[in-house]
Amino acid sequence: MKVRWLVLDVDGVLTDGKLYFDNSGNELKTFNTLDGHGIKMLQNSGVQVAIITGRRSNVVERRAHDLGVNKLIQGREDKFAALQELLTDEPCRLEDIAYIGDDYPDLLVMTRIGCPIAPPNAAAPVRDRALWITNTRGGEGAVREVCDRIMQIQGTFDAALAPYIGEQ
Template identity: 55%
Template structure:
């Protein structure tokens, strides 16, 4: 069995970074100081399918913005942590709260602040557009770039490994 599928089989919690993962990494600031981001609907539906398959989800982001809170709520993401640079500390607290182990966690990131978590969890992946050093140290790299289907690919990998993807897709036939 493929190593990524083997790792994904144990996942009970999938965690996403935001900038560069759920978005293309660009930051848009308006004159009034507000910010906007663009999200991919394919990624969003993948996250919804993953949640419906029984996997919990979380966002851990170094930046804090109301747009991310709105997106997380819209998708039904259960755990949201913003403005948190030390993502490993957040992960440890969340695992203690949920009673999970590192092996039961999948993480999708793109840059150096994500690397400690990517290296610690059972399935640590990078998006295709991630920093090269991060890609080198991840268990796997998506074919899609951040903000362009990488999260969907990540979700479907987990669901394929757990045997829930076919049923989720068949519901639309």
């Protein structure tokens, strides 16, 4: 299997899953910089990255923009329908998709794609259906772990790492 798309949930995957609100009602989220750089490297290696989340958040929109992720679908509980919409513009076999999810709304996608992945902080039924459970928790570098591993498996990791160690 060659991964052509990595699709990400947000809360519990790109974040620690906690929701933070200030006294004015503004939502705050923390993202891991390791995940962000891994996403950029993966995209540069030729793998498309998309985000599908059940909540709507300006913070997520900004993070996606900062990472160059232009496939963002927010406010959708039916994530499989959202994935199908995403694929109408850029077709890809479901077998060539990796998806990282952590909760029940992710299961419909995870049971239909080629590489379902869960962080160890995912709900038990999600972990049970994952092909791979990361060593790192969501929001703490799990996405980076996946990005690096995809590039290693696909033989693009050394080229992605080369500029950082002075080999171009």
